[in-house]
Amino acid sequence: MECSECHAYNKKNSVNCWKCGIEFAEIVKITGTSKNKIEAVIEVIEYPALKTISTIFRVMAWLIGIAAVITLIYGLFLIDNHETKEIGIVVTVYSLIGGLFGVVFILALSEGIKLLINIANDVKTLRENVGK
Numbered sequence: 083m084e085c086s087e088c089h090a091y092n093k094k095n096s097v098n099c100w101k102c103g104i105e106f107a108e109i110v111k112i113t114g115t116s117k118n119k120i121e122a123v124i125e126v127i128e129y130p131a132l133k134t135i136s137t138i139f140r141v142m143a144w145l146i147g148i149a150a151v152i153t154l155i156y157g158l159f160l161i162d163n164h165e166t167k168e169i170g171i172v173v174t175v176y177s178l179i180g181g182l183f184g185v186v187f188i189l190a191l192s193e194g195i196k197l198l199i200n201i202a203n204d205v206k207t208l209r210e211n212v213g214k
């Protein structure tokens with residue numbers, strides 16, 4: 083086998099490289115550690131970004147919900163007035179449909195992202211356990 087440090091040829095199952103003296107088991111240890119570090123860095127970068135997006139979606143859902151309620155109340159006031167009754171009905175119906183769909187859809191997106199994070203964590207835990 084070839085030494086990964088100095089590329090000298092060594093006998094199979096050698097403990098040390100005859101040329102540079104590095105322990106072959108040590109190389110495996112070092113490579114393993116650096117790989118874990120890379121994965122840890124990726125995790126730190128990716129998950130908070132997803133969590134932030136998930137939170138933004140939840141805030142958006144709340145804002146749309148509040149806007150829909152305000153529009154609904156405004157629509158009901160318009161219905162109360164004989165001159166604007168027809169416009170009031172349209173505003174009320176649209177605020178109900180739009181508000182409901184908007185809130186449900188965005189909340190589903192927010193929950194979907196959280197679910198993805200959980201699945202990613204589960205897969206990671208599974209992989210770590212299988213590796214042991």
Ligand SMILES: [Zn+2]
Pocket residue numbers: 085086087088089090099100101102103104
């Ligand atoms: Zn070597």
